[in-house]
Amino acid sequence: MAVHYEHIKTCKQSGARLGKLHTPHGTIDTPVFMPVGTQATVKSMSPEEVKDLGAQIILSNTYHLFLRPGHELVKRAGGLHSFMNWDRAILTDSGGFQVFSLSEMRKITEEGVHFRSHLNGDKLFISPEIAMEIQNALGADIMMAFDECPPFPAEYDYIKASTERTTRWAERCLKSHARTQDQALFGIVQGGMHADLRKMSAQDLVSMDFPGYAIGGLSVGEPKDIMYRVLEDTVPFLPFEKPRYLMGVGSPDALLEGAIRGIDMFDCVLPTRIARNGTVMTSQGRLVVRNAKFTDDFGPLDPNCDCYTCQHYSRAYIRHLMKADEMFGVRLTTYHNLYFLVQLMNRVRQAISEDRLLDFRDEFFEQYGLNKEGSRGF
Amino acid sequence: MAVHYEHIKTCKQSGARLGKLHTPHGTIDTPVFMPVGTQATVKSMSPEEVKDLGAQIILSNTYHLFLRPGHELVKRAGGLHSFMNWDRAILTDSGGFQVFSLSEMRKITEEGVHFRSHLNGDKLFISPEIAMEIQNALGADIMMAFDECPPFPAEYDYIKASTERTTRWAERCLKSHARTQDQALFGIVQGGMHADLRKMSAQDLVSMDFPGYAIGGLSVGEPKDIMYRVLEDTVPFLPFEKPRYLMGVGSPDALLEGAIRGIDMFDCVLPTRIARNGTVMTSQGRLVVRNAKFTDDFGPLDPNCDCYTCQHYSRAYIRHLMKADEMFGVRLTTYHNLYFLVQLMNRVRQAISEDRLLDFRDEFFEQYGLNKEGSRGF
Numbered sequence: 001m002a003v004h005y006e007h008i009k010t011c012k013q014s015g016a017r018l019g020k021l022h023t024p025h026g027t028i029d030t031p032v033f034m035p036v037g038t039q040a041t042v043k044s045m046s047p048e049e050v051k052d053l054g055a056q057i058i059l060s061n062t063y064h065l066f067l068r069p070g071h072e073l074v075k076r077a078g079g080l081h082s083f084m085n086w087d088r089a090i091l092t093d094s095g096g097f098q099v100f101s102l103s104e105m106r107k108i109t110e111e112g113v114h115f116r117s118h119l120n121g122d123k124l125f126i127s128p129e130i131a132m133e134i135q136n137a138l139g140a141d142i143m144m145a146f147d148e149c150p151p152f153p154a155e156y157d158y159i160k161a162s163t164e165r166t167t168r169w170a171e172r173c174l175k176s177h178a179r180t181q182d183q184a185l186f187g188i189v190q191g192g193m194h195a196d197l198r199k200m201s202a203q204d205l206v207s208m209d210f211p212g213y214a215i216g217g218l219s220v221g222e223p224k225d226i227m228y229r230v231l232e233d234t235v236p237f238l239p240f241e242k243p244r245y246l247m248g249v250g251s252p253d254a255l256l257e258g259a260i261r262g263i264d265m266f267d268c269v270l271p272t273r274i275a276r277n278g279t280v281m282t283s284q285g286r287l288v289v290r291n292a293k294f295t296d297d298f299g300p301l302d303p304n305c306d307c308y309t310c311q312h313y314s315r316a317y318i319r320h321l322m323k324a325d326e327m328f329g330v331r332l333t334t335y336h337n338l339y340f341l342v343q344l345m346n347r348v349r350q351a352i353s354e355d356r357l358l359d360f361r362d363e364f365f366e367q368y369g370l371n372k373e374g375s376r377g378f
Numbered sequence: 379m380a381v382h383y384e385h386i387k388t389c390k391q392s393g394a395r396l397g398k399l400h401t402p403h404g405t406i407d408t409p410v411f412m413p414v415g416t417q418a419t420v421k422s423m424s425p426e427e428v429k430d431l432g433a434q435i436i437l438s439n440t441y442h443l444f445l446r447p448g449h450e451l452v453k454r455a456g457g458l459h460s461f462m463n464w465d466r467a468i469l470t471d472s473g474g475f476q477v478f479s480l481s482e483m484r485k486i487t488e489e490g491v492h493f494r495s496h497l498n499g500d501k502l503f504i505s506p507e508i509a510m511e512i513q514n515a516l517g518a519d520i521m522m523a524f525d526e527c528p529p530f531p532a533e534y535d536y537i538k539a540s541t542e543r544t545t546r547w548a549e550r551c552l553k554s555h556a557r558t559q560d561q562a563l564f565g566i567v568q569g570g571m572h573a574d575l576r577k578m579s580a581q582d583l584v585s586m587d588f589p590g591y592a593i594g595g596l597s598v599g600e601p602k603d604i605m606y607r608v609l610e611d612t613v614p615f616l617p618f619e620k621p622r623y624l625m626g627v628g629s630p631d632a633l634l635e636g637a638i639r640g641i642d643m644f645d646c647v648l649p650t651r652i653a654r655n656g657t658v659m660t661s662q663g664r665l666v667v668r669n670a671k672f673t674d675d676f677g678p679l680d681p682n683c684d685c686y687t688c689q690h691y692s693r694a695y696i697r698h699l700m701k702a703d704e705m706f707g708v709r710l711t712t713y714h715n716l717y718f719l720v721q722l723m724n725r726v727r728q729a730i731s732e733d734r735l736l737d738f739r740d741e742f743f744e745q746y747g748l749n750k751e752g753s754r755g756f
Contacts (some may be wrong), residue, residue, distance in 0.1 A: 039698070039699075039702045039704055040695070040698065040699075041699060041704050041706045041707075043704065043705065043706075044705040044706065045706065046706065046709065068698065068701065068702055069673070069694070069697075069698040069701075073674065073694065075675065075699075076674065076676070077676055077692065077694060077695065078676075079557060081695075083692075083695055084695065085691060085695075295447070295451065296451065296454065298454070298455055298456075310465045313463060314455065314461075316447070316451065316455060316461075317418070317455065317461055317462065317463075318448040319447075320417070320446065320451075321417075321418075322447055322448065323447075324417045326417055326419050326421065327421065327422040327705050327708065327709075328419045328421075328422065328423065328424065329419075330705065331424065331705075337712065362549045
């Protein structure tokens with residue numbers, strides 16, 4: 001089996017899982033946060049830096065690589081690992097989310113989705129079979145079934161029909177997946193914010209026996225307490241012995257709440273995206289380093305951080321670089337934010353091993369200026 | 379003395395000099411190419427990378443740092459070395475060239491230059507005394523006297539008057555330089571393309587006994603053979619025991635021709651600037667990696683290069699990154715170009731030590747597709 005999950009222990013206090021995800025490119029300690037390298041690069045970072053800051057696996061985007069440079073080119077380069085010089089694990093998403101959020105003039109049929117490229121307007125088509133062909137060419141350790149991610153809010157009937165179609169598409173993905181020996185295909189549970197549809201989706205997909213399950217269609221604009229409730233409505237229907245991946249979620253509070261609800265894997269552009277605007281996560285909460293109040297601040301971004309950025313550079317210097325549009329500023333904030341989330345997950349795993357993840361969450365929320373329900377400060 | 383030049387040997391074939399430049403932040407083998415870090419960062423690079431590729435000294439721009447973040451801020455940060463985390467040598471230019479090339483609404487008086495910031499239109503003023511105040515605050519190992527860089531072409535009489543004023547400004551710089559114990563102030567020879575004015579400028583400045591001399595006002599649009607002739611008209615009037623710095627020159631052919639004419643130091647934005655457009659210097663001459671013909675080229679930028687970029691990344695991958703506006707592409711091309719010039723200077727020094735720099739130049743020009751006079755290929 002290309003990928004399998006090894007359960008180490010369950011936190012007696014919270015129910016969170018400590019585990020290992022074995023892949024052809026290394027074993028990953030879970031729960032894990034996966035940095036996003038949309039276009040075969042984690043924006044502004046070198047592969048060595050992404051390793052150095054502790055990332056065990058990265059995500060890359062099928063939709064973007066299909067458009068540019070094209071999956072056939074990546075295949076000729078020897079696959080994504082070789083193309084981008086990354087020898088740890090990679091997960092590619094299905095392309096579904098981006099087709100529905102980025103492209104133009106979408107038309108969904110049973111066969112697949114017709115759309116226009118957001119880059120040049122080209123007419124394109126992705127079906128479950130094509131999504132598998134693309135991801136087989138990219139060659140990531142973990143690939144995702146092609147799904148529809150319905151908007152929030154949407155009518156119950158639409159979400160039900162969409163979820164059933166996603167299930168039919170998942171079956172077609174399983175059938176057309178050509179590299180089962182070295183690539184694991186995960187199913188994606190949909191169902192909007194409806195407990196009955198989530199249950200239906202999970203049960204249908206579990207009956208197909210995927211090696212892992214993602215929860216999609218969350219973090220699409222709904223309040224966080226609804227997201228947490230949907231997790232509680234979904235996770236119990238997922239098999240204990242398979243990894244569980246919450247897609248597109250990466251705020252510190254949601255990582256904690258997700259782990260507490262039994263999630264093993266997370267990804268999000270949040271740390272890299274806000275870094276490019278000069279916003280960093282620190283032990284005092286979010287900090288906008290471009291702000292004038294940091295002009296003369298010669299301290300590090302976070303006095304409690306020992307990352308490369310915080311060891312060598314001041315808020316004043318980083319602010320100067322950001323104001324002057326210097327790339328090195330983005331490198332420094334990106335490195336720090338990714339390190340922050342990787343360190344947070346290290347602490348989450350430690351807390352699980354000590355059966356105190358609820359206590360850790362409360363301490364973290366207190367220290368970082370968050371209330372238990374919300375996302376204040378992040 | 380803050381900085382002094384140690385002559386090692388003269389190439390018997392070419393007259394080029396092999397030497398060492400001793401500074402408070404390390405000893406530099408000359409002839410040397412200095413990468414440019416305009417805004418207290420070599421664009422896209424970390425200090426560790428700039429060291430790793432072999433740079434011994436970098437240049438930073440007084441005009442830019444005066445405008446943003448301001449020299450007083452850099453001083454409060456402990457100086458430029460501390461501010462930007464660079465512990466090797468730094469040279470700051472005088473600000474003169476940028477005042478005349480970048481700013482708006484310039485008005486030159488005997489006292490100094492009134493101008494408007496190219497960033498926000500602020501009315502500003504730099505005099506020789508203010509240029510020293512700024513550079514003393516920045517704290518570079520080598521600083522430059524405030525000069526006027528006249529346009530090319532310009533009337534003889536204008537250049538003569540300007541050159542005489544630059545000499546008077548140089549005297550005022552010497553008088554107001556407040557950190558002679560740890561910062562060396564170099565004079566800048568001007569005089570346009572006129573041999574008599576260059577001689578006059580050199581002799582006047584040499585009589586003031588600067589610890590080093592720059593040749594300014596070249597590479598401003600004149601043909602290269604004229605630049606080389608001006609070097610031949612100027613260098614003989616500079617003292618043998620002081621370092622000689624040709625400002626703003628960094629094409630491979632001009633580095634060779636400059637060294638042959640007795641130059642010890644060079645700087646230029648060329649390698650970093652063309653890198654941002656996806657143009658690299660290789661053993662086959664310039665290569666525009668964005669070109670469609672490299673779409674499927676899985677070889678390195680330069681098969682004869684052993685830099686980080688060429689060891690790990692293909693032309694196809696770098697082209698993809700440049701087309702997708704990914705910063706990491708610029709990092710890879712910038713690293714390669716700076717490495718290329720640093721390696722070239724290593725070979726120049728080796729050729730001097732073997733008394734064969736003219737032979738090396740001919741071999742290099744042949745291999746790299748250049749003719750002796752010109753800049754074809756670069």
